[in-house]
Amino acid sequence: MNLISPFKGLRPAPGRGAEVIAPPYDVLNSAEARGRAEGKPWSFLHVSKPEIDLPEDTTPYSEAVYAKAAENLQHTIDAGLLVQDEQPCYYAYRLVMGNHSQTGLVAGASIADYDTNRIRKHEFTRPVKEDDRVRQIDAVNAQTGPVLLACPDTPAVDQILAKASQGEAVLDVTADDGIRHTLWVIDDEGSIAQLTAAFNAMHALYIADGHHRSAAASRIAKMRNNQQGSGYFLSVIFPAHEMKIFDYNRVVRDLHDMDHSQFLAAVEQNFDLEPSSTPVKPEQAGVFGMYMDGQWFKLTLHAELMPNDDPVARLDVSRLARYLIEPVLGITDPRRDDRIDFVGGIRGLEGLEKRVNSGEMAVAFSLYPTSMEDLMAVADNNDVMPPKSTWFEPKLADGVVSYLLG
Template sequence: IELAGAISPYDPAVYAKGADNLAAMLEQKILQRDPEPCYYVYRLQAGEHVQTGLVAAASVPAYDDNLIRKHEYTRPEKEDDRVRQIDAIDAQTGPVLLTHRVHEGLRELVNQAMHGTPEVDVTTDDGVRHALWVVADPTRIEAISALFDPAVSGDIDALYIADGHHRSAAASRVAAQRRQAGGPGWSGACEGFLAVLFQADEVRILDYNRVVRDLNGLSREAFLGRVAERFAVAARPGAVRPGESGEFGMYLPGQWYRLRVDPARLAATDPVARLDISLLAEHLIEPVLGIHDPRRDQRIDFIGGIRGLGELVRRVDSGEMAVAFALYPTSLEQLMAVADAGEVMPPKSTWFEPKLADGMVSYPLCRRHVVE
């Protein structure tokens, strides 16, 4: 909004303006740096859903060593954009959403830190309430850190990237570049990246649904016949929201259907093959609709569950799309199994809500951001 409208979002002037804005906010003390290293407790509330996490600088070496585990590929152009942004502003302003298996000891420490009035308490335009507490007590910091240190306790031996693969990959690249170059551009802070860690039972994954523009040259009747060769198909009077893995909702103009896959296919040993999106792709999207590369094929689009099943109906009934598919949400257990196996999920497998706020906490990489 402060640059010419026709400028490319990847123009160097865009990154330079971001650096100027950050420097100005520090100079004006709109943003203030805590005097000592600390954690933060970050609570999000969206309606009845509440999740509470720990803001920290996650370890780039741990990411590089697969102790912070991935489950999806990144796109080079998006990763490059994030590298340029981090390098230009010399800070990370967008956190990575990490999760880990439930640890009640950490939950207790985090809950104990939420005393008094939060440092930040704001409700954003989407109705999500964001609250932040500073964790500055050295004893509590030490107790939290010990849970992640294999030399002390190491109770939590793996973290999982839920959302933010491009941000974490970019942080690793920036650290490697500065490590290799040395000199004033490098500091120990470069070996970390901004993250918020949540217990696995607090993170909410919504469905990530599909709409397709045409039936690949098939009539409606022929398409339904091909689907019935691979799924149990039943017409339903109302919207079909899948109630379990292996069940799908399918919408054609004016009519919902419930699809069920052969239960034996859910017992596949490969954790990726067991995913609902993999089953739908293998048995319908690819062989019937002819879509083999959903990353690039313009015939398919993806709709986050936050927009509801009504959005699927709207896109089809408008004539823009020919068919829609509602999926059962991927579970965190499935995500962790894929990451533990060193595999990746198909594109657009997970939709996390609520979203973390950018800029509420920033992580400067070098001392040049300290304003006296």
């Protein structure tokens, strides 16, 4: 079995992309999705967040929601807003956010290789979220939420994608958030064969975002005994060097029964502490920003605590947890402790200040972003990252290409 496969993609009809594509299902809650879809009858949110078309007290995990998703997808197809390619294709997909651009490949990724860890993971899944994706895929008989994958840098892949993106795009939409989404079809046999061969030569692919979607696809394949179409899952694969990871910052509700001076003294056990007149955005590993009581501080981890050959322990999210959040603030399980919350770097340092200044949180920490090299090292070591270690931007849109099962 090949590592990747072309497929007959289901995508917006010519000129209808702006009406269809929508933010990924897991970045909006039901109320936000309902607002974003208002007045947009063909928005893919009606498929990915179908509870918006049901009474507001409907639980997102009810049978009615999955049935509505299937109904809405079929309605969109019947109305001609979504069309399926007649032959298996690959697709070049470009995301542009400000000055940043990245071009990847839309393909089916092998579930067999996922199961044997050639497509590598770096985080645990939650059963309730995984079950939700299984039920959604099974109900609509399609994979509509792509998994974001990274591949090792391969010039042959870059060249084919560059050539494909010089042709006529079948979709070119700038979404409400300013992100530009552009799609090209790759349907010539030579390019398809070259891409398949180039990926077969790779030792691994890496899940960047979409652990629940890929796990659900694997379960669906087993449920359906690997019938035609279920042996691959919908993915968008970007060269690792093009991907952009933002910082994933922390806010904590209280100082664990300490006053400010006691807290600062405890922090100084492991960090050099320097007040700053401006917000602190760390520019290297081992340096953190801290904001409390209207004041920013620059924290530098003591040098003797920095060296570590363990790929998880050397992450800054791990260092902050090990040397401050756990021993000083008493938070040992960030997955379940409601005293801690996480703020994606896309919200800027102002987002941290806002949470503290409102009185909701007592202290905030800004971090240096996890690198793609770190992510790949953790996955290669068959390890798991701490929760909320990576925040990828720009986000893939739902509805650009979907993968119909057999």
